[in-house]
Amino acid sequence: MPRLLLFGIIVVAAVIIYALIDCIMSAAREVRSISKPAWLVVILLLPLLGAGLWFLFGRPRSGPGPKRPQPRHPTAPDDDPEFLRNLEIRRRQQEKEAELRRREAEIREREKRAAERGEQGEEQDSA
Secondary structure, three states: OHHHHHHHHHHHHHHHHHHHHHHHHOOHHHOOOOOHHHHHHHHHHOHHHHHHHHHHHHOOOOOOOOOOOOOOOOOOHHHOHHHHHHHHHHHHHHHHHHHHHHHHHHHHHHHHHHHHHHHHHHHHHHO
């Protein structure tokens, strides 16, 4: 009988230690029901019951259940949609600025020609 009791104590201690380590190693955003620090307190204050509750209600899901998808982080700049969108916006702005400079140059050229014609017309009138 004492051997069975000792074996039971060892099993209970192992379950509690495993629950504590599992809770500590779990990502905070994946823990279910209550926050991670609250689970640690529950496991410590209610050892066997807390460990059982952790395994039933708090442990992150593993396996083929509905799991929140991990946010994808692009591996290269050309895979990042935001980066590509910013490039496209910058390219359009540069095209607009180039078109604006071209039109301003055309207007200045026309004004210059008109001023030259006006001066030539005055010279012809005075001659």
